[in-house]
Amino acid sequence: MKYLVLIYGDYRSADLAAVRALTKFKDELAVSGELVSSEGLAFPSEGRVVQVREGAKVVTDGPYGEAKEQLAGFFLVDVPDDERAQQVAGRVATIVGDRVELRPTVLST
Numbered sequence: 001m002k003y004l005v006l007i008y009g010d011y012r013s014a015d016l017a018a019v020r021a022l023t024k025f026k027d028e029l030a031v032s033g034e035l036v037s038s039e040g041l042a043f044p045s046e047g048r049v050v051q052v053r054e055g056a057k058v059v060t061d062g063p064y065g066e067a068k069e070q071l072a073g074f075f076l077v078d079v080p081d082d083e084r085a086q087q088v089a090g091r092v093a094t095i096v097g098d099r100v101e102l103r104p105t106v107l108s109t
Helices: 016-032 084-098
Strands: 001-012 035-040 048-053 058-059 070-078 101-104
Touching: 001 084, 016 035, 016 070, 016 084, 070 084, 084 101
Parallel strands: none
Antiparallel strands: 001 070, 001 101, 035 070, 048 058
């Protein structure tokens, strides 16, 4: 079963130790065969919203969210069951020192 672990954070207070720990955990998941993909995301100000309005593409530059915390990265894992997914998410939450969001994927291939 595939699960997405969504990591939120305040870009104004990046923690280098947490990034190193996440990288180490990413390597552990890769060795176990559970890692599908993991990436950190660029600052929200580098993002864009792409929409189609009346048949025309409209692109708007970021940033967008008013909240301090924005989506900062993710782990996509393929694990045997929900319990293991919760263990992975718990480890990520411990590393970042905050909650993370865990969601199963749908229509996985």
